[in-house]
Amino acid sequence: MNSLFDSVRVGRHVLRNRLVMAPMTRSRAQFDGTPGELAAEYYAQRADIGLIVTEGTQPSDDGQGYLTTPGIYTDAHVAGWKEVTSAVREKGGHLFIQLMHAGRMSHPDNTPHHRQGVAPSAISPGTGMFTPTGTQEIPVPRALSTNEIRQTVQDFRHAARRAIEAGADGVEIHGANAYLVQQFFAPSANMRTDDYGGSIENRARFAIEVATAIASEIGAERTAIRLSPGTTMWGIDEGAEGPDLYRFLVAELDKLGLAYVHIMHQGNEVLLSDIRKLWTRALILNRPGRPLERVGSDLASGLADLESYGQMVLANPDFVARLTANSTMNEANRTTFFGGDARGYTDYPHLHDPADAWRYPLC
Template identity: 55%
Template sequence: MTLWAPLTVGTMHLPHRLAMAPMTRDRSRPDGVPTDLNREYYRQRASMALIVTEGIQPSEDGQGYLLTPGIYTEAHVAGWREVTDAVHAAGGRIVAQLMHTGRVAHPENTPHGRQPVAPSAVRPAGTMFTASGPQDMPTPRALATEEIPGVVQEFRHAASAAVAAGFDAVEIHGANGYLVHQFLADNTNRRTDSYGGSVANRIRFAVEVVSAVSDEIGAERTGLRISPSNPYNDVVEADPRALYSALLGALAPMDLAYLHLLHFGDELLLGHLRRAWPTTLLLNRAGADMDSRVADLDAGRADVITVGAMALANPDLPARVRSGAPLNSADPSTFYGGDHRGYTDYPTLEEATTRAR
């Protein structure tokens, strides 16, 4: 079975092809420094082929949610070093996902309390949870053209900090309606400068960010996550095939470690993007069962499959899948924020068996 075949992805040698997808968990310190609980959470899941962390903000402006981690100060680097050391000691590989939330934010959740920034001053639908309760997300401030190179530099600095913290690679979050995706999408990018309008202009920011990170830490340590046709966070893409064909065409010559595709059911588009991408493809088929995901590997639609809730609820997921053992069910009420409950207390198969005796 392809699932258990080893694979080299960039500089990482994977023992199998079942990886952990990034998941926001809101359990870091208020200053964005990881905690001992974060370290234990990731350490427990080191048997995954690789771990992609929750989104990590590359700057103060990049934070949208409460208690999410950062990677732009010395304290952040020191905190993450404890996490990566623990994962490596347990035999795992761990990738830092850099996530600038852009307009999906609220001033109360950031260190500086400033208005969120975005490609255009278009307010997202929905509310944001803050320390004082749910609040409408405000209209963001459109980035001036001359500010954009500084934002690109934030990603470059964060990537350098991630390597200093011991991460094996960096994944740029270009999906789910956050800043990179906001530049790509028609409804969130209404700019009239060189970063807006045509497809070539709307992919420019993504290409510049990926290029900067790749230049800083090496293409072999750089990945990108995308989610074509994903309406999450109030995003609309008029022509995903044209948009992502142009994006992948611009990125393919960079020889990145991987592309991480969050798939939403357009099988023709999946096949097109698979053929267009020259290196490793990680595939997250949203909501699918394990058999469907493994079928993607066996059919060559993906090189690695990533799972979210299954890895969250089963710290020993590869062992359970390999042996055909039952899986723990995830508890959605504990997904965001809180303590160890629903975070580090899901039992391994061995622990569950011992308790049942």
């Protein structure tokens, strides 16, 4: 039986353990999308974990959704990420940059060009978003033309190349959480009648084209994807055909030889089991809200090769050491999740810092 602390090969890399830092938006980048001055320290603090997947990083101006999220398509972005990847590598860690195009989950006030968001179809998600002037309703997006979809695929390709130039070990395509890739999956967001809408095969086409383009650019062994089958947030409804779409999609992506698939599990155990059978390489599993006592359970059962964790890693830079010592964990301070300074970002106490333990309650 594999242990959480056993090494594992993922793509071209051998990871020191089977624990993964899940991608988490922190909104601390500079306004031009360059990673913030504390980003290198933040990620390096957590480099003992087997694999770090960074916060969602936009591949283009159109891809930005939230305020002060990082990009990876300009020289300044590359220079900023080089500081991060170098700091992680010095600690012996591995890092994949997550490429996230927000699609309709965007507001013009948050983007560098102040343009209307783009999506498969002109359908609003029906929710608000924080902007420089407070929370505003997200406007109806503009439907991408077929040529613009092809250009967006090339934007992903370009961003992947720039990520490797910045020293990343690979990239993870964000195909989850109601952003652009998943918007193509869902009939509630995709009412197209061309090659990118209608049938299961058509709605999966964009994701497959993005993965194919990136794999051809940087190598399949440095390309991965995150999926969240069954997500219903922000107006996403994949319908009765949703599970079959994912069975088709995973089987097609498996043919590309990608490094891993990262599943954010929403509770359909039958589908998860089918994905496990269809996928022949590393499978990372994230169960939102997993209690500490269940850490390692999916690895032990054989459902996953690695397990990913968000808030527990955010609040515990020494997450691996705490697990090894069977220690208590710091509790995440939700008021500092997005934006701000070092507080709730790089100042969480380590296991052997009793003088700092007052800062946050222990769970």
